[in-house]
Structure formats: C-alpha cells, structure tokens
Amino acid sequence: MLKKGWAYNMNxxxxxxxxxxxxxxxxxxxxxxxxxxxxxxxxxxLNLSGFDLLLGIISTYVxxxxxxxxxxxxxxxxxxxxxxxxxxxxxxxxVYTGGYLINHxxxxxxxxxxxxxxxxxxxxxxxxxxxxxxxxxxxxxLNEKLxxxxxxx
Numbered sequence: 099m100l101k102k103g104w105a106y107n108m109n110x111x112x113x114x115x116x117x118x119x120x121x122x123x124x125x126x127x128x129x130x131x132x133x134x135x136x137x138x139x140x141x142x143x144l145n146l147s148g149f150d151l152l153l154g155i156i157s158t159y160v161x162x163x164x165x166x167x168x169x170x171x172x173x174x175x176x177x178x179x180x181x182x183x184x185x186x187x188x189x190x191x192x193v194y195t196g197g198y199l200i201n202h203x204x205x206x207x208x209x210x211x212x213x214x215x216x217x218x219x220x221x222x223x224x225x226x227x228x229x230x231x232x233x234x235x236x237x238x239x240l241n242e243k244l245x246x247x248x249x250x251x
Contacts (some may be wrong), residue, residue, distance in 0.1 A: 102228040112225040115170045119163035127155045128164030150201075168185050196217065 138144055146154075168189045171182040195214065198204045204214055 100212065113168035114173070118169060119167035122166035122200055123159045123163035126158030126160070129162075130154050130158040154201055157200055158244050161193050161197045164189055183226060187219070191215070191218055 108128050126219075134144060168186045169178070171186040171189075174182055179186075195211070195218075199206055200216070
C-alpha cells in the first residue's frame, strides 16, 4: 500500500493555490522576455545588468504564481463574493506593486503609486465584473437548457 504524502493532508485550497501557481508561474518570465524583445525591436536600448535580468525573471515568476494561485479565493465556499474579491485584489495588488517597484518599472513616488493604485483597482473591477456577468449569463443559459430538458422528459 502506498503511503500518502504530505501534500495529501494539505488544505485543498492551499494545494490548489500552489498547483495553479506552479503550473502558470513560468508564463511570467516568458511575458517578460516578450516585452524585452518588443522593446529591443523598437530600437530602444535595454541596459540591463545580469542582476536586473535575474530580478525580472524571479519577480515575474512570483507575480504569475500569485496571479494564478489567487484565483482559488473565488472558490472558497465559506466566503462571500466581497471577501474573496478583496483577498484576491489585495494579494494581486501587493505582488504587482512590489514587483513593479523592485524592478523600477514604476518609481517610488507616492503620486505615481496613487495613479498605479487607482488604475489597478479600476482595471481589476472592470475585469472582475466582466467575468462575473459573462459567467452569470452562461449559467442562466445552462439553467434554461436544463429546465427545457426536464420539461421534455
């Protein structure tokens, strides 16, 4: 009989968070590479040290890891929409802001951070409500289809 490992006893939400993060974390450095390629194709010189490149790779991996993993907050059944949305928004905000500041993609200036914060929250809400409305519309269509099938039987 096989022994069950430590991951088997882990909270299913934590396990899902880590699993999603590990699967999709690698896309962060790929996106970083594409952005650097596009910048170089425009003729803009990229003066990156080895440290800058490594920092960019690690930080974009962490950003993608947290971004993918934080989608699990919407599946915690005990939580309401507001709590799961706030947890996801907070974790994304912290990791994106930290990553952008560490890499000097935005300056450490309260005015810039305020603009970034407003843009981030607005963008998050637009995406969240769009996904919510699309999901709700699809769910309603599926429910109508199920009702029709039950009436036919």
